[in-house]
Amino acid sequence: xxxxxxxxxxxxxxxxxxxxxxxxxxxxxxxxxxxxxxxxxxxxxxxxxxxxxxxxxxxxxxxxxxxxxxxxxxxxxxxxxxxxxxxxxxxxxxxxxxxxxxxxxxxxxxxxxxxxxxxxxxxxxxxxxxxxxxxxxxxxxxxxxxxxxxxxxxxxxxxxxxxxxxxxxxxxxxxxxxxxxxxxxxxxxxxxxxxxxxxxxxxxxxxxxxxxxxxxxxxxxxxxxxxxxxxxxxxxxxxxxxxxxxxxxxxxxxxxxxxxxxxxxxxxxxxxxxxxxxxxxxxxxxxxxxxxxxxxxxxxxxxxxxxxxxxxxxxxxxxxxxxxxxxxxxxxxxxxxxxxxxxxxxxxxxxxxxxxxxxxxxxxxxxxxxxxxxxxxxxxxxxxxxxxxxxxxxxxxxxxxxxxxxxxxxxxxxxxxxxxxxxxxxxxxxxxxxxxxxxxxxxxxxxxxxxxxxxxxxxxxxxxxxxxxxxxxxxxxxxxxxxxxxxxxxxxxxxxxxxxxxxxxxxxxxxxxxxxxxxxxxxxxxxxxxx
Amino acid sequence: xxxxxxxxxxxxxxxxxxxxxxxxxxxxxxxxxxxxxxxxxxxxxxxxxxxxxxxxxxxxxxxxxxxxxxxxxxxxxxxxxxxxxxxxxxxxxxxxxxxxxxxxxxxxxxxxxxxxxxxxxxxxxxxxxxxxxxxxxxxxxxxxxxxxxxxxxxxxxxxxxxxxxxxxxxxxxxxxxxxxxxxxxxxxxxxxxxxxxxxxxxxxxxxxxxxxxxxxxxxxxxxxxxxxxxxxxxxxxxxxxxxxxxxxxxxxxxxxxxxxxxxxxxxxxxxxxxxxxx
Numbered sequence: 001x002x003x004x005x006x007x008x009x010x011x012x013x014x015x016x017x018x019x020x021x022x023x024x025x026x027x028x029x030x031x032x033x034x035x036x037x038x039x040x041x042x043x044x045x046x047x048x049x050x051x052x053x054x055x056x057x058x059x060x061x062x063x064x065x066x067x068x069x070x071x072x073x074x075x076x077x078x079x080x081x082x083x084x085x086x087x088x089x090x091x092x093x094x095x096x097x098x099x100x101x102x103x104x105x106x107x108x109x110x111x112x113x114x115x116x117x118x119x120x121x122x123x124x125x126x127x128x129x130x131x132x133x134x135x136x137x138x139x140x141x142x143x144x145x146x147x148x149x150x151x152x153x154x155x156x157x158x159x160x161x162x163x164x165x166x167x168x169x170x171x172x173x174x175x176x177x178x179x180x181x182x183x184x185x186x187x188x189x190x191x192x193x194x195x196x197x198x199x200x201x202x203x204x205x206x207x208x209x210x211x212x213x214x215x216x217x218x219x220x221x222x223x224x225x226x227x228x229x230x231x232x233x234x235x236x237x238x239x240x241x242x243x244x245x246x247x248x249x250x251x252x253x254x255x256x257x258x259x260x261x262x263x264x265x266x267x268x269x270x271x272x273x274x275x276x277x278x279x280x281x282x283x284x285x286x287x288x289x290x291x292x293x294x295x296x297x298x299x300x301x302x303x304x305x306x307x308x309x310x311x312x313x314x315x316x317x318x319x320x321x322x323x324x325x326x327x328x329x330x331x332x333x334x335x336x337x338x339x340x341x342x343x344x345x346x347x348x349x350x351x352x353x354x355x356x357x358x359x360x361x362x363x364x365x366x367x368x369x370x371x372x373x374x375x376x377x378x379x380x381x382x383x384x385x386x387x388x389x390x391x392x393x394x395x396x397x398x399x400x401x402x403x404x405x406x407x408x409x410x411x412x413x414x415x416x417x418x419x420x421x422x423x424x425x426x427x428x429x430x431x432x433x434x435x436x437x438x439x440x441x442x443x444x445x446x447x448x449x450x451x452x453x454x455x456x457x458x459x460x461x462x463x464x465x466x467x468x469x470x471x472x473x474x475x476x477x478x479x480x481x482x483x484x485x486x487x488x489x490x491x492x493x494x495x496x497x498x499x500x501x502x503x504x505x506x507x508x509x510x511x512x513x514x515x516x517x518x519x520x521x522x523x524x525x526x527x528x529x530x531x
Numbered sequence: 532x533x534x535x536x537x538x539x540x541x542x543x544x545x546x547x548x549x550x551x552x553x554x555x556x557x558x559x560x561x562x563x564x565x566x567x568x569x570x571x572x573x574x575x576x577x578x579x580x581x582x583x584x585x586x587x588x589x590x591x592x593x594x595x596x597x598x599x600x601x602x603x604x605x606x607x608x609x610x611x612x613x614x615x616x617x618x619x620x621x622x623x624x625x626x627x628x629x630x631x632x633x634x635x636x637x638x639x640x641x642x643x644x645x646x647x648x649x650x651x652x653x654x655x656x657x658x659x660x661x662x663x664x665x666x667x668x669x670x671x672x673x674x675x676x677x678x679x680x681x682x683x684x685x686x687x688x689x690x691x692x693x694x695x696x697x698x699x700x701x702x703x704x705x706x707x708x709x710x711x712x713x714x715x716x717x718x719x720x721x722x723x724x725x726x727x728x729x730x731x732x733x734x735x736x737x738x739x740x741x742x743x744x745x746x747x748x749x750x751x752x753x754x755x756x757x758x759x760x761x762x763x764x765x766x767x768x769x770x771x772x773x774x775x776x777x778x779x780x781x782x783x784x785x786x787x788x789x790x791x792x793x794x795x796x797x798x799x800x801x802x803x804x805x806x807x808x809x
Binding site (some may be wrong): 009088094101107117331334357365366367375385389 | 658666667669670671672673674675676677684685686688689692693697699700701703704705706707708710711712727776777778779780
């Protein structure tokens with residue numbers, strides 16, 4: 001179906017010379033069969049997106065850069081074509097569908113592509129019927145796009161990408177903005193499309209633990225220009241992006257590695273395991289006191305009557321579906337966000353009444369779109385400005401950043417960093433001030449496993465220094481490793497407030513992968529397993 | 532006006548009418564206020580507003596009169612002046628809040644499709660700009676900045692980058708879904724069609740301009756207008772004829788749409804007959 005011959009791609013500087021010595025993709029040869037479900041993975045910033053974009057002409061048309069080699073689809077050589085010349089063959093779905101929608105309503109959005117291709121109305125109708133049924137979105141057809149949930153929006157985006165009869169579907173991290181239910185919804189659809197409808201699916205994902213058992217092959221973009229393809233079992237020797245299930249297998253010396261929860265569960269029960277109790281840090285004093293907090297937007301209340309004490313020396317995770325009020329709660333605690341009633345007391349003062357500077361000294365927050373905090377032209381300038389503002393020794397922010405993201409050329413423009421690198425930068429900037437309270441809103445979005453491990457390590461160190469850490473997240477594995485307490489929000493109300501071993505343990509709908517594999521109460525994080 | 536309020540949709544662009552009304556009212560108020568302050572009338576016969584007069588000697592032997600008594604006639608003329616500008620502003624505002632930019636895009640003939648797309652993206656960018664401005668401003672407050680750092684670039688740069696990113700993303704998405712396909716049309720054909728379109732519009736504009744400025748109607752002016760109309764129609768026909776795109780469903784005409792057209796026609800008729808009778 002897809003054949004790449006000696007495909008190379010490099011980004012260019014304004015003077016026309018390549019940005020890096022080795023091209024981002026270097027002489028790639030590979031073949032993908034019809035109906036193959038391929039998972040594309042690799043460390044943050046390795047070039048997964050670039051590879052997908054090269055496959056439908058978006059790179060270099062929309063990204064700039066230099067492409068060489070050949071791309072064949074179904075025997076046709078399409079090298080160097082514009083994206084619209086691929087549009088009848090390849091559908092493309094992105095991370096955040098809302099920015100990519102062309103129409104207002106679901107039906108208009110879905111048919112847009114086939115209208116552009118000039119299909120007759122009768123044919124559009126039959127294709128529409130087919131795709132709408134296989135993606136189960138018939139009852140959404142007349143809804144405005146803005147009223148859909150994230151998972152529904154992504155299903156519409158997939159329908160729109162395939163409505164003209166495209167045989168190949170490229171997806172660039174389609175679930176990274178979705179909660180567990182939304183992600184599961186989208187991933188189920190994808191395996192259905194590949195295995196029942198014969199669509200060739202290329203899926204770039206960081207959340208691999210839940211798809212890895214479904215895919216036919218795994219394509220690893222290593223970041224040094226090379227790309228390898230093979231069976232899922234053989235592709236994860238690089239711990240930078242190995243999901244917990246592979247990590248567990250490596251740790252326990254399983255051969256072959258198990259990739260599905262069921263297989264791993266069987267293997268787990270074959271032998272005895274020594275495990276540790278999940279360590280919960282003892283809370284020190286209550287640092288933030290939230291009382292009867294209510295946040296309303298127009299008619300709907302995002303947070304209603306929340307009372308909560310946040311303790312030092314602990315990571316308090318706030319979980320809940322998209323739209324359950326996590327973000328509103330974070331902003332209200334920080335003090336800048338809307339608040340209709342209630343109080344948030346920190347150091348004897350309401351955070352909403354704190355002076356701007358003292359608020360920043362006391363609370364550091366990383367919002368969902370971390371890149372909004374970056375505004376200088378080079379990485380070096382950002383790091384320097386951060387040291388200057390925080391009044392710390394020069395190089396403090398830089399060394400924090402290096403711990404999180406590795407060594408990176410500081411002449412680079414912050415916008416050219418990958419999502420994970422940008423987050424690492426903002427995190428280091430916010431951590432430089434050494435605030436008592438740290439609020440993170442969905443920090444693991446778009447991060448690979450090694451970046452998550454680095455983040456977890458950093459947060460553990462801060463916790464040990466008696467900081468109060470508030471972590472809003474729907475990343476179950478991350479919370480399972482790190483949290484000392486999990487607060488579950490539903491429609492703005494606190495539904496559960498419990499130890500992570502209960503909420504993420506075996507039998508709970510939010511059970512972590514290890515809990516599902518081991519079926520042992522209290523066992524949720526791989527760190528608990530002794531080899 | 533009431534009609535616009537009744538028929539606008541619940542959408543971001545529709546809410547802009549409030550801003551336009553406020554602007555129009557402000558324009559009238561400022562116009563009248565200026566007339567009261569910079570009063571040009573020398574003591575009127577029947578003053579309705581009596582204010583103390585201030586005379587300021589500005590040198591060169593002339594004095595500046597401020598305030599003073601006003602006649603109702605003078606106030607009325609200031610009010611009408613303001614009203615004129617206000618009604619233009621309102622008209623634009625009403626058009627803006629009734630038209631859904633995305634539907635507009637779908638209803639344009641094929642020939643104007645590219646232009647319409649550009650316009651609709653530009654219109655869509657405005658609310659996006661505001662929402663990203665709010666977001667970035669909030670985010671900036673999370674970081675703070677060292678002294679000596681100018682605040683403006685910290686907000687402007689992320690907002691601009693955001694807006695450009697968003698429009699590039701939209702363009703990429705449209706392109707990936709087939710926007711911009713030329714189909715079987717040859718290069719020569721494209722050039723011919725574009726030349727036709729350009730010359731048609733030029734002839735039409737120049738013709739109408741000549742027709743309006745010359746007191747008596749000239750044959751040449753009229754011929755130019757007719758030529759312009761023919762060329763433009765030819766252009767639209769040629770470029771829409773070999774349709775590259777299809778439309779899955781056409782926008783139905785609703786009662787409100789007819790009402791808008793009827794009222795517009797009535798107003799046009801009234802103003803033209805008014806002009807002709809003068």
